[in-house]
Amino acid sequence: MGALIWLASYPKSGNTWMRTFLHNLFTNAQQPVDLNRLDDFTLGSSTAAWYRRYTPTPPENMTDEEAAKYRMAVQRDFTQVFPDSVFVKTHYFLGERDGVPLHNMDVTAGAIYIVRNPLDVVLSMVPHFNVTLDEAIEILRDENAGTKPTKTHVSEHYASWSTNVKSWTQIPNPQLLTMRYEDLLEKPRGSFKRVTNFLGLKPSTERLERAIKFSSFKVLKAQEQKSGFKERPEGAEAFFREGKKEQWRAKLTPEQVRRIVDDHREQMERFGYVPKDYA
Template sequence: EMSLAEIMALRPRVQQDMTRAFPDSVFVKTHNFLGESHGHPLVNFRVTAGAIYIVRNPLDVTVSAADHFGLSIDAAIDFMAKEGATTGNDSRNVPEVLGSWSTHVRSWTQQPHPGLLVLRYEDMLAKPRAAFAQVTDFLRLPRDKARLDKAIRFSSFKELSTQEETGGFNERSVNSKSFFRAGKRDQWRDALTPAQIQRITSLHREQMTRFNYVPADL
């Protein structure tokens, strides 16, 4: 088993090798914050053309994280406030460096850049066509209504849940019954206590304000 420092040293080289192995654009999903770990960049910008960053209300992220990591709600709040937070380093996972929710969001969104598209998860749920159109334009793909409709249909929560039920999903946590758990906004209203809502908002108010996530009564 490699140490965290050894993995971080190899990550930029692995990203470079991936681009060399495929002639076309390579799309990679990451949960890393935008920064360095053990003196090495988590994203190799020498081989990165751009990024699409999806931000989600931390009140809902807390509920999701508790289920995914097998934590209590209070422990999930602590985890999301931890600056050195990382995912597991084991045979099933390559560790990713998350940082706190606020640090993560700030690292990716504080500097507007033409190579960065920022989307709110809630807007993607409410207006998928508009969100997918933004992605299409960002990637400089031709507008094609049939392809857009197909992409929206096949990425819907219902479709993804069905696919997981029939074929499984390799990112499902051992702590969860399913990876695609609910796919809704505002789950926190039924899952968090007033004290927990207050604590999350106090910890992350600056970034929550930027993305209009602060509850009206706080």
């Protein structure tokens, strides 16, 4: 039986990138792992198939209350998948919903949390959720933000960007590693080395750099263009868009920047995301 390591983030913040890196690293892949086989290595906290063991209710009809009833048991079942660490993707905030924790800490060993500048997050949310930019800004501040149940997933509960970030990172914990998306972009070798150190791994330089290369945005985008990606939302042209930082400078109006900073200043300041003109 393994213990869970959560790969946590607000949506569109680099979670899939981290999953792909770890998959390539752990399998010591000699060529990029198949993007559509990520769930062979990492589980999803909202995957409905796990709930079918406990209830005949179709996933799309499952209420939040019913999902909450089985959530702790489902997450305990996750530990049976691998004998050692079990990596689980989650966009849930760290807290309770319907009186039940969103994460089973009794079977948790640790977590890696990825935080990304919300000024760029909103740009990625627009095509992903098929919303306008102003609607994405509203979702970013919505404490009830999340997804509705579907045939394949139970509801997810993000909360606002600030709540999501704060819930995971406000209390220092040696079992938690917080990574900035921007650092992964700018200093990939040093940043991903921090990840392997946190996990107690000592890969060779060649193995580490190969995993970084095989999980690069360029490689992931090329894979999606060639074979598609099953996690691409219906209606979205692509899952992987730009993979850059500070695109907001050319795409957000000053008023939109001000709204986001006003909504999320405390957490943005913690991670150095408040532009000088809005300090």
